[in-house]
Amino acid sequence: QQQVKQSPQSLIVQKGGISIINCAYENTAFDYFPWYQQFPGKGPALLIAIRPDVSEKKEGRFTISFNKSAKQFSLHIMDSQPGDSATYFCAANRGGKLIFGQGTELSVKP
Amino acid sequence: GAVVSQHPSWVICKSGTSVKIECRSLDFQATTMFWYRQFPKQSLMLMATSNEGSKATYEQGVEKDKFLINHASLTLSTLTVTSAHPEDSSFYICSARGSPYNEQFFGPGTRLTVL
Numbered sequence: 001q002q003q004v005k006q007s008p009q010s011l012i013v014q015k016g017g018i019s020i021i022n023c024a025y026e027n028t029a030f031d032y033f034p035w036y037q038q039f040p041g042k043g044p045a046l047l048i049a050i051r052p053d054v055s056e057k058k059e060g061r062f063t064i065s066f067n068k069s070a071k072q073f074s075l076h077i078m079d080s081q082p083g084d085s086a087t088y089f090c091a092a093n094r095g096g097k098l099i100f101g102q103g104t105e106l107s108v109k110p
Numbered sequence: 111g112a113v114v115s116q117h118p119s120w121v122i123c124k125s126g127t128s129v130k131i132e133c134r135s136l137d138f139q140a141t142t143m144f145w146y147r148q149f150p151k152q153s154l155m156l157m158a159t160s161n162e163g164s165k166a167t168y169e170q171g172v173e174k175d176k177f178l179i180n181h182a183s184l185t186l187s188t189l190t191v192t193s194a195h196p197e198d199s200s201f202y203i204c205s206a207r208g209s210p211y212n213e214q215f216f217g218p219g220t221r222l223t224v225l
Contacts, residue, residue: 034213043116043203043216044154089153096142096207098214100153 004092006101013108019077021104023090026071032093035064035075037086038103044089048075080108112138114206116217123194124225130190131220133204139184140206144214145177148201160187184208194224 006023013019023033032051036044050057050064050073057064063076077084085108090101113136123129133143142161146154158174160166160181168174176198178190187206191198201221205214 032213036216041201041219041221043114043205043219045216046213049213097144097156097159098154100155102153103151105151 004090004099004101006090006104008104009102010105011107013080013106015080015082015108015110017080017108019080019084019106019108020074021088021090021106022072022074023092023101024070024072025092027092027094028071029094030092030099033064033066033073034091034093034098035062036089036091036100038089039086047088077106080106082108082110084108112136112206112211112215114140114204114215114217116202116204116220118220119218120221120223122223122225125195126193128190128192129194129222130188131202131204131222133187133189133206133217135185135206135208135215138206138208138211140187140208141184142207143181143187144205144207145179145187145189146203146205148203148219150201154203157189191222194222196224198222199224 034049035047038044048059048062061078066073088104091098115134117132145157157172158166158168166179181187203219205216207214
């Protein structure tokens, strides 16, 4: 019940395309859902986050879609750029602790 | 956002020795700090949570006598890997949370290699 399942494991997108990463959870006690971007050898950096009372949040090229009834949320990266190539992690918060998804390695081809 | 630093950024040590990793919140007071471990191509796994001035709470399966955590001030937490072995080689990442922020801010990580 503490798991957050993330897919796909890896993703290749052409420059200018849309990257979509999906996550699913079971525990309805999760109350905050952030997405992190991690470059090799670096710590994760917060990209965007959403609370379960909101169905969508957009910040620049990044959008989170949240489906509370389905217990799923996704990250959309519009107009993907080679500089977006990184590993992306979804996470879910409960009691101040973050449970991370397995990660998605995104490669944006020029 | 807030800034969290780690030192060292990488360390190589011999099997059986101890290694200390520092995590600092540079521009806010971190009432809570977290330590994670990340193996290559894998996700972050929470090792322990520490509140300033209190003993750390370890996640199931994490040996508290092997991974000593100290959070003696609102800007510094340390993780000491005692009697390190090659299987302890990993990327160790800390994060910090404190007023006025609700979210965790992550440090840049420390790469530990045990020979």
